Amino acid sequence: MGSLRALLTCGVARRAEGDVIELFLNAQEAAQSGMVTISMRVPVRCPECAGDAASCPRCGGHGTIEELFSAWLAVPPEVTDGAILAPSELLRGMIRPVRFRMRVRATR
Secondary structure, three states: OEEHHHHHHOOOEEEOOOOEEEEEEEHHHHHOOEEEEEEEEEEEEOOOOOOOOOOOOOOOOOOEEEEEEEEEEEEOOOOOOOOEEOOOOOOOOEOOOOEEEEEEEOOO
């Protein structure tokens, strides 16, 4: 698919409550299985100080940094509207794991 920012801009995705991102599929896409890759920046615990040092040069004492994360989603065939999918792997130290809700749009 692409970057989360691009998907948000073109209306294929939107941020929902909490750490849920909704992805919009048409009926044909929902009927097929496939892999979806979405890249985004996410907060992770600072690997230098593990979030425990006020004078850490890497995170400036914030305890977190932003890392690029590529979420790989295995979308099953006949995925239903509202199904929640988690990425196949999470980034080590991720503060808030992201989940994806599938939204199936009716085709006309």
